[in-house]
Amino acid sequence: MRVVCDRLTKDFGNFRAVSSLSFALNAGEVTGFLGPNGSGKSTTMRLMLGLDTGGGSTTFDGKSLNAYSNPAKIVSAHLDAKCFHPNRTARNHLRMVAAASGVTHKRVDEVIELVGLESVARKRPKGFSLGMGQRLGLASALLSQPQVLMLDEPANGLDPQSIAWLRDFVKDYAADGKVVFVSSHLLSEMELLATHLVVIGRGTLIADESMEQFVSRSTRNEVFARTPAAERLMQALAAEGVTAQAADGGVAVAAASTEQVGAIAFTNGIELHELTARKASLEEAFLELTSDTQEYTMERGH
């Protein structure tokens, strides 16, 4: 299964929420969907599912969702942790969705067990915590074992154990040859989960590449050298056109490899006690690469 989004566009009055967004999702991959608040992630997901009307198209193996006789088998989504009637029991909610998806009651019991809701399956979800709501939403998305699983902030409200379970589950699901598309603000979690990233800001595409490629674009990737002759090393690097600055009791070198720095130090007879390549985290890369597209920002220091 391959999902292709072609020039997705959505306007709310004069405000363009999503602007000609094109990207593709591949089977066997967990694709993370990142963007600052208000960047259009949820709107994009709704456009992909045909829930919102707008420009562009989304195809699933070259066909629109409408062309499939049982769309629930193709794509299923968990978009909202509170998407249920508060007075319909969790089991009945799932049985209702199962009726739509052509899924048996046996499968309903399976997913209840899978997401760990057995003890509350016969309870009305009005008293559910956010985490339990997430589990119910996830259960509903998993009912039909779709080829494409779309999850919007699925880890919100989950405890650490549940997050770890979700991560493993989603990875296994993708490894089974399915497409998984997950949006999340938990960047540390996304770093462990996704292999591919689609990053948007102000409704436009910033990146559609592998996690590694995205992180490597950050200027926070540096080489750290610990040496008793920091001043000499900085001069030697500057002479070779390499920018460096004193940091953490050593020298931080941007845009250079450990091999390069080591060679310059060796040539100049400078003693090194440590030479490490420091990779930027996804969070650092994300903050840096989306800094111009933050729709809503907070003042620091308050």
Next chain:
Amino acid sequence: MGSALLYEYRRAVTLRTTWIFLLIAFAMGGLTTWAQYYISGADNGVGSYNIGLLLTRVTSIYQLTVFVIASFAALSWGHEYRFGLNRLTLSVFPRRWTVFIAKTVGIIVFSSAAWLTSAIGGTLLLFSVDSKHVVDYSLGVVNSTENIGDGRDPKLVMEHIVAWHWLGRSLAFVVVFSLIVGAVTALTRNLTIALIVPNVMMLFAENVLVLVGNFASAATANVMNQVLPFVNGQRFADWSTGSAQGQTASASVPTMQSMTVYLSWAMLLLIGAGISFQRRDA
């Protein structure tokens, strides 16, 4: 379409509200019939009983119970938007017309069932308070031509007295009213508005409009009488505008026109709701 209907069925039967509404409809049917029995039937004595009167008693609950019955229609759409279920529904059924038709069918089926429940409630209560007279007369109509006096087959006689029309009319009124409430909910996406506006229109606003029209001119009032939905709907269903037993084919013509007006409004709103549902964001 089959799975959309099954989904709609499961949606309805797994909510306690649905059963509560049915129970209320049953109780209101009984209570309204009981009230009518004491207000009119008891004073008229045995001789006043006939199938027409029985049926009008049982089915005249529509004005009071229609609010309860139509609430189901409002909730059918209203819950979708209130709890964000529409996103879930439409992600499973991307073909929106399928969902719209399934919901419309659901509303027709439920409102018919609730009407029937209400009518059964009324009948049971009527029988429980005065079963002898009611049964006596019912049996009399079926078994004897003497009461009717034309010597024809009793079944044909039943058709002749037109009484059964009132069952259908009451049912039609309730179903169309429910469709209107459902359509208004789908259009406004607001449960409160959908519950209040049609009922206020039916019970007060249209009467006031006709009254104001009367002040302007008789012609204006006449036009309003011809075009307003609920005035026409009630005229169609109202047992008091023509007694069941005296109704003739020619006398029913104006009320059929009323039904056409009433139904046209419902269709107009349904089409609007369908187009809106098709085009708007979920």
